[in-house]
Amino acid sequence: MSWTRPVPHHSSDPWTTRTTIHGLPSDEVRSALQKHVRRGRREQAVLCALELARTDDAHDELLWSRLMAIAAEDVGMGTPEAASVVWALRCGAAEAPAGSVDRLLFAAQAAGYLALCIKDPVHSEIVQVALLTDAAPDIPDEARCVHTRAGQEAGRTMYDWFVTGSAVEPESAERNLSWRARLTDLYLQLDPPAPSEA
Numbered sequence: 001m002s003w004t005r006p007v008p009h010h011s012s013d014p015w016t017t018r019t020t021i022h023g024l025p026s027d028e029v030r031s032a033l034q035k036h037v038r039r040g041r042r043e044q045a046v047l048c049a050l051e052l053a054r055t056d057d058a059h060d061e062l063l064w065s066r067l068m069a070i071a072a073e074d075v076g077m078g079t080p081e082a083a084s085v086v087w088a089l090r091c092g093a094a095e096a097p098a099g100s101v102d103r104l105l106f107a108a109q110a111a112g113y114l115a116l117c118i119k120d121p122v123h124s125e126i127v128q129v130a131l132l133t134d135a136a137p138d139i140p141d142e143a144r145c146v147h148t149r150a151g152q153e154a155g156r157t158m159y160d161w162f163v164t165g166s167a168v169e170p171e172s173a174e175r176n177l178s179w180r181a182r183l184t185d186l187y188l189q190l191d192p193p194a195p196s197e198a
Contacts, residue, residue: 015062021055030066033111038074042115049111053104060107064090067110078120086110142167146191158191159184 010016010027018026033048052063068090071082093106129135144150145161162183 018059020051020059022051024051026052026055026059026062030062033063033066034070034074037070037111037114038119040115042112045111045115046108049107050104053107054099057098063107064093064110067107067114070114073124074121075114075117075119076121076123078118082114082117085113089113155194157187157193159187159193162187 013027015026015030020026020029029048029051033045033052036042036045036048049063049067052059064086067086068083071086075082089106089110093103096103096106142164144154144156145165146152146156146158147161147165151161
């Protein structure tokens with residue numbers, strides 16, 4: 001295996017030719033924001049957010065786009081509600097007057113919040129592995145259920161689907177299984193498996 005995907009060249013990134021309100025390279029501030037959030041450096045993350053938000057509308061949009069990506073890419077399953085929180089803060093910022101301190105507070109809250117979040121970027125890492133190896137998903141047997149052509153051609157029934165295709169893992173320890181048992185009986189009566197499978 002060898003590296004075949006070139007790193008995007010800076011010449012194709014419009015932010016490499018832009019500067020922020022304090023004359024800093026826009027692409028570097030964008031990058032610093034993400035690195036500060038990743039390392040939990042709250043104050044610096046907030047300062048980067050303010051730098052972008054105060055520059056102009058385009059930089060403000062860049063900020064919110066990056067914060068949303070960070071919530072999914074870096075925070076991920078460590079704090080799964082992070083994307084919803086950042087989206088709500090983005091909506092709040094949009095309601096505040098442009099250039100106002102109120103608007104900046106939403107940006108600061110989002111960046112500071114993400115910096116303090118517990119992080120688990122496993123899904124981002126799975127995406128990268130999948131792209132680098134051009135991985136395709138497995139199709140398990142239970143996917144060939146009554147809802148697919150292959151399943152219908154194989155004579156799969158709603159009972160088959162319910163018993164195998166609707167099973168969930170990991171399952172809540174507090175789950176009430178009485179309704180599942182009742183449904184299993186109903187599907188067995190209404191659309192039973194083929195005699196050879198019974």
